[in-house]
Amino acid sequence: MKLLIVVLVAAALAVPLFMTYALLWDRQEQSRTARATITQGWGGPQVVTGPVLVIPYSEDVTETVVQNGRSVETVRRVTRDIFLSPRAQKVETVLSPQRKHKSIYTSNLYEGAMQGTATFALPADAARSGYDPARMDFARAELHFGVADPRGLQSATRVIAGGNTLLTRPGGKLGNTNNSGFFAFADWDGQAPLDVTWSYGLRGSETLSFVPRGGNSEWHVRSTWPHPSFSGSFLPNASKVGDEGFDATFAVSDLALGQELLTRDNAGPPMVGNGIAPMPPVTAEYGGNRGGPAMAATVGLVEPVDLYSRIDRSVKYGFLIIGFTFLAFFMFDVVAGASVSAPEYLLTGAGLVLFFVLLLAFSEVIGFAAAYAVASVAIIGLVTSYSAAVLKSWGRARVIGALLVGLYALLFVLLNLEAWSLLIGSVLVFLALAGVMYATRNVDWQGLDRTAEAG
Secondary structure (H helix, E strand, O other), rough: OOHHHHHHHHHOOOHHHHHHHHHHHHHHHHHHHHHHHHHHOOOOEEEEEEEEEEEEEEEEEEEEEEEOEEEEEEEEEEEEEEEOOOOEEEEEEEEEEEEEEEOOOOEEEEEEEEEEEEOOOOOOOOOOOOOOOOOOHHOOOOOEEEOOOHHOOOOOOEEEEEEEOEEEEOOOOOOHHOOEEEEEEOOOOOOOOOEEEEEEEEEEEOOEEEEEEOOOEEEEEEEEEEEEEEEEEEOOOOEEEEOOOEEEEEOOOOOHHHOEEEEOOEOOOOOOOOOOOOOOOOOOOOOOOOOOOOOOOOEEEEEOOHHHHHHHHHHHHHHHHHHHHHHHHHHHHHHHOOOOOOOHHHHHHHHHHHHHHHHHHHHHHHHHHHHHHHHHHHHHHHHHHHHHHHHHHHHHHHHHHHHHHHHHHHHHHHHOOOOHHHHHHHHHHHHHHHHHHHHHHOOOOOOOOHHHHHH
16 A cells, blocks of 8 residues: 555656656747747858859740630740759858847857859750750849848858849849848859859858859858757768867768759758758749759757756656656565555655656756756755655665665766767666665565454
């Protein structure tokens, strides 16, 4: 009966643990909202691409219409855009990180200096691929640069094509950046290769993603931020990360992209997510993109410690701490003869659950490590003092206190050694079970039942 009561009280504590989960989720949402507010006037996570030449292309379309009850085929000339990617391009990016605060929340922002060179030329086999150069209207060709959040574009935009400085205008036709960015009218006849030099300033937050287009794309990015995250479809071919910042180089060929230089398809946004504002899915709403999602290389300015994910993981170990503490109380009850009632188990469990609430509250203000120390010291002191009254002995209370010190120290280690957490946890449970078996090896459980019945 005593064991059943302990199990029921432990199960009842699942309710406040789940409420702690809900509180953690709510604080995460508030953090996202605050960080989104910070970036409203600055620029969100950025996805950039380009330059890409957009050329009007005329072609005949055969349609079947019904006239006087008969099906008649008609030929109609339509003009669509085709997209010519550079034969080769090199992009240089320098990110200058900044931190902006709103109340207790912080967002990582950056100012980016973007510059690059690109060379355009019609593929020699364009006609064989179904493109007739005679139907390309080069006089109306446009040079497009894609930027996902144009709020981050700065005024220092410079584009030189064929030795001429071009006037840039807002707008875009590149679906992989949601058809936003800027463009310029290109003065090119489609004969000799067109060399383009460009530069612009860009503001953004959290992540910067580069969508490579062309035969060979090389992206060199560097920053003083010491904790980068490299993700996306491509990883750096070479990178250096240190306390003074990082330096990374990406090299992507057309074979890796699986994309020809000249296409009719307008590729959709890459599936880039940063935990705040993921890119929208590829749908007709975003320009009727037919080329599927684009591939991108992503650099993130991340924090070395993800506060909420570590607290989330710590809450998952809540039952482990409660279980071991209740087990110690139960052993004192059965083996040492101390009488522990259900309310006393419940109050002790409430204190152990309160640890995670304190950890969350203090972490947002003083950081995870300091908050962990404050919360663990407070709860260990509270439960140890209460145990002295419940177990009628400071000696037994010191055992409970030592157990909690070991559990919280072990939990901190588990949170920092994610890859080894399962192994360490399973070994700990094995040792605990072995300890209980050893401590209760001489207990006459049937005798305890007869004593209870006699009483």
